[in-house]
Amino acid sequence: MPVPTLRAVTREQREPAVHDLEPLRGVSPPVLVRISVRQDEYGGWRGRLHFAAEDPARGRETAEIFCAATEQELWQSVFGLRDHHLRDLYRSLG
Numbered sequence: 001m002p003v004p005t006l007r008a009v010t011r012e013q014r015e016p017a018v019h020d021l022e023p024l025r026g027v028s029p030p031v032l033v034r035i036s037v038r039q040d041e042y043g044g045w046r047g048r049l050h051f052a053a054e055d056p057a058r059g060r061e062t063a064e065i066f067c068a069a070t071e072q073e074l075w076q077s078v079f080g081l082r083d084h085h086l087r088d089l090y091r092s093l094g
Contacts, residue, residue, distance in 0.1 A: 014038050014039045015038065016036035016037060016038040016048075017036065017037050017038070018034050018035070018036045018037075018050075019034065019035050019036075019037065020032070020033075020034055021033040021034060021035055021078070024051065024083070024086055024087060024090060025083050025087070026083065026087050027087060027090065029053060029054045030053075030054075031051050031052065031053050031090060032051070032052040032053075033049060033050070033051055033052075033086060034049070034050040034052065035047050035048070035049055035050070035066075035078060036048050036050065037066075037071070037074060039071075043069075044067060044068065044069055045066075045067070045068045045069070045070065045071050045073070045074040046064040046066060046067050046074075047064060047065075047066035047067075047074055047078065048061060048062050048063060048064045048065065048066070049061070049062045049065070049086075049089070051090045051093070058094075060090060060093040060094065061093075062089065062093065066078060
């Protein structure tokens, strides 16, 4: 039985994919929430939140605060956040 050969694959850092989340409640005017998710050069997953208000000057963005070994773990972290966590995070960026 032939043994498969291992070859080095040079993987470029992937471009982030942006996903819409539920809008932020309890903030006026309404704020759209998006997350950009990417796989880093070591195979881990990273994500940052983008808060987009009606006024572009009020838009805010976090650093890559989400970090996980798998994409599923990253999404579990994202969906584990409650509305009050997102609202406080948004306010802390202002």
